[in-house]
Amino acid sequence: MAKKKKETQEITFTPSGTGIRTNGHVVRSTELPNPTKKKHKSLGLSEEDVVDMFELMYLQRRFEERAMQMYQKGKFGGFLHLYMGQEAISTGTVYALNDDDDIITAYRDHGWGLVRGVSPKEGMAELYGKETGCSHGKGGSMHFSKAENHFWGGFGIVGGETPLGGGIAFANKYKQTGRVTACFLGDGAVDQGSLHETLNMSQNWGLPCIYAIENNGYAMGTAVHRHSVGELYERAKGYGMKNAVINGMDVFTVYEKMKEIAEDVRKNSEPWLVEIRTYRYRGHSMSDPMKYRTKEELQEYEKLDPVERIKKYLLDEDIIDEDKIDEIQDGIEDTIMEAIDYAEESDFPDTSDLYKHMFVEDDYPFHR
């Protein structure tokens, strides 16, 4: 009979603390791969394109900063998950894809809507829950969508949109549309079984889909190394799937890589798993005290700000000067203030709209 050990070891499960096992002196939840060294011309982008990219990114940033203020003033309720810090991903991706390629994402979706045809007015009105919102006030912050522009929406269940993206790609292959689907998910959604099931079928069936993980370092308040083992992009290996890891703080890098990948998907009808490393500046939602990360870490990433980075590029390359930057920023500021006015002045949905959009037919006999 074995002797009883006198001392028992302390049992732990989830790795705890804010550190990571391979960290340097500043703790970072993700390590960014190198950005591209290419300049806009060698990427096939015109000067106008670069200015437009800056405008799109600045629009997303200011839209959310203002939305946050309005939320804090109590102008509207619900959740508000901010995309700030991640704008290079939405912007680089829409530039890399064709306009009729399909995009679907999770609930951190304001930026995605704005780059895919949700106007600032429609977006702000949706946050306010107004009838003039992109989803007629039925979806709110988590459910921006513009189906006519092939933006299928933000989805609120973590990992819920992953098989939907596969299904959109399935239909494109079935109907031979030649369209590529870009299905975005957060690092937290990597842990859901829906990703495994979808990747397995996608590889087996050759679905033309890019599964793109926006790894912003945190699944709500749990650092990526605390919720997921190994490197996220390496999950692809289990399926024999093509994969990449991309710097998501640099719009040119996102554009360059996503364009290459989209071309490969279009040509070969094979899926990819892509990890795009980025950082979210704000909490998971507005009620998040952010005690799970250090101030220093946030400051490190703010030095890499994607909006400042492209602004600096425009100035360094003499594409536009400071005055023009100011003019653009002022114009965007005006657009957003107009959007807020529009949202505030718009009507709420009529109470009879409670039953609208449930079923295709108008005469469905609702249970009562």
Add this chain to the structure above:
Amino acid sequence: MAELQFREAIRAAIDEEMSQDENIFVMGEEVAEYNGAYKVTEGLLDKYGSKRMIDTPIAELGFAGIGVGAAMNGLRPIVEFMTFNFAVLAADQILNHASKIRYMTGGQIEIPIVFRGPNASAGQLSATHSVSYDAMYAHFPGLKVIYTSEPADAKGLLKSAIRDDNPVLFMESEQMYGLKGEVPDEDNFTIPIGKAKVKRKGSDVTVVAHGKMYHVATKAAEQLAKDGVEVELIDPRTVKPLDIETIVKSIKKTNRCVVVDESHPFGGLAAEVGYLIQREAFDYLDAPVQRVTLPDTNAPFAKNLFDEWLPSPDQVIEAVNIVTYRK
């Protein structure tokens, strides 16, 4: 008219609709090369090929979601679950996505999808293979739920389900697949969703029963007729939207009602129908509504316990005796 097995009636509905619309496809476990776990889709792979008859891995959540995504993007999927007991793994896609996407997007996206497969118990299969899910899905707005009892109803309603632009759950039974019945064979034979059918006329008591329980109720009605009690037997066929008008109309004639339901007692169709009857026909009732359901226990394996667990014609007769004060 032709005499078809239940499975053949379902197959005919799928086949006829697939032949008319290129965007309809079938996906699920063993639907293609195996010819269907219960031979419902037998021969359809040969006819429509592997583009439209798709074998999936055992990944209900994943393939249900791929089905919903395909429906968003213009296709009309028929997603087969080997049984609705396994569809529980796909519940997120059915309940959080299929039923809600149109609403959340303010009507921008339609989800014309059918989820179908056998529901409820099928003999001694123990606890996890024996649950009736129609009332659970009917609880959720945005879904239509059909659970038929006879081949003709199955064909007509499945064709309507496939043509419907909303998500529809269509439920069958392993134990009814071999059941034969006369089935209209014209291409445009459909039965509207949401219409009950009076399947036996009677003046003494209204019995409401759907799916497999319809046959249990039928046996009870035959026995009761020998004793001089005439049962009016109503098969709702569609659980949601529920045709309560047909039921209430009958109760206004018979003044008594028994609901037979292969769900557990809490919150099943019997519970809902009972509530609606007291609201709509309170003054017409000569006795409290009775119900015959599963007990509030899991399905047992042992034969004697299983027989005790499943509603029987005798239990229906006993309930009828109570509402007719013959006991």
